[in-house]
Amino acid sequence: MINRRTFTASLLSAVPAAGLLGTSAFAQSLRDITFVQPSPSAINSFPVFVAIGEGYFAEEGLNVTVEAINGSGAVLQALSAGQAHFGRPGPGPVIAAKTRGVDAVMIYNVAARSNFGIAVQQDSDIQGIEGLRGKVIGTGTADGAEVGFARNVMAGSGLTEGEDYTFLTVGDGGPATAAFLNGEISAYSASTADTAILNQRGMAVRDITPAEFGRFFGNGVATMADTIANDRALVEAWSRAFTRGHAFALDDANRDAVLKHLADGNPQEGEDKEFQSALFDAVRSKTIPSDDSPHLGWFPAEVWQEWQDSLVAGGDIAAPLEDLGAVWTNEFAQIGSEAAGG
Incomplete structure (x- = not known):
């Protein structure tokens, strides 16, 4: 694994919950769980x-x-190999992995x-997707969610990979900046965080x-189907805690505490407080559900279908899945939302 960064829940914060058991007994009662994310960013x-x-x-x-x-591909590999319990891949890679027999399920x-x-680039002559005909588009990883998203956008404008444009894996941050400056790429398929870092x-x-692609949700929490079937209590426990964390962070009254937790998770991101705050605002805004969502973490079925259609059209998968519903569920997000108070 590369770009490895670990952050373990501090038992000190849990001391009050230990009660008469004592800190040592409470610590021993905790189950060790691994979560894998496709980049080092805590935000x-x-x-x-x-x-x-x-x-x-x-x-x-x-x-x-x-x-x-x-990247998402590595996240799914870690999940399928039993090296992690939960991860944060993109929907495109999850669908594609299912065609290869990887039974990952998106739960949030x-x-x-x-x-x-x-x-x-800000001063580029390119004003729209058609302007990328014949150009090279940079990506952070070779098989991450940003690649599938870009293929979808390009296909929406009638452009085909390998014929009308090409991808080049350049990495993120500094390497992406260098690729722009060296003329290796004309555009970059980036996350909200990547764009903020470049700026x-x-x-x-x-x-x-194009604005219509804003409905395509991005990375979410996934686990393996076997984990849901054989360790349901774990998935429910995770979902309750995760959703409470999400709800807490959406409340501006908790902002200072949230930014401290994020700096603890990635001290480098916390060095520039102004940038950390701006990046958190940008990322957080993308996690606010649409007006028709009944609760946090909810997936719209029709967008899953659109994701799959785009993968078929782009050649990422040969044919639609027999059961697209097998790769996602709203059940655990609902359980988490109830725990978070709505």
Whole structure:
């Protein structure tokens, strides 16, 4: 695993809940759980770090360690290999993995509003997707959610990979900036966080993604179907703590506490307080459910269908799944929402 960063729930925050058992006995009662995320950013997975910092996981008997690996493909590999219990992949990679026999299930819609976009340099002559005909589009990873999203956007404008444009894996942050400066790429398929980082580092970019693609939700929480079938209590416990962390972070009254938890999770992100705050606002805004969502973490079935259609059209999968509903569920998000108070 690369870009590895771990953050373990502090037992000190759980001392009051230990009661007469004592800290040592309470610590021994916690179950060790691993969560894998597709980048080192704590802000991109903010509900996890808030739930750790506020002691919500500890209250559910869980001691959560976070590991950062490279992209959704690696997240799904870790889940299927039993190296992690939960992860945060994108919907496109989850559908594609299902065609290869990987029975991952999305249980929570974190990025309810699209957290990806295709960006060009601020002073670029390119004003829309058609302007990328014959161009090279940079991506952070070779098989991450940003790749499937970009294919979908390009296909929507009638452009086909390999014929009308090409992808180039350049990494994120500094490497992406260098790729722009060296003329290797004309555009970059980026997450909200990636775009903010580029701008913060002096590479001014603007998003040219058509507005209609905003409905395509992004990365969410996934686990394996076997975990749901054989360890349902764990999935429910995780969902309650995670949703409480999400709800806590959406309340501006808790902002200072949230930013502290995120700095604990990734000290580098917390060094520039102004940038950390702005990036958190950008990422958090993408997790606010649409007006027709009944609760946090809810997946709209029709957008899953659109995701699958785009994967078929783009050649990422040969044919639709026999049961698309097998790769997602709203059941645990509802359980979590009830625990969070609505």
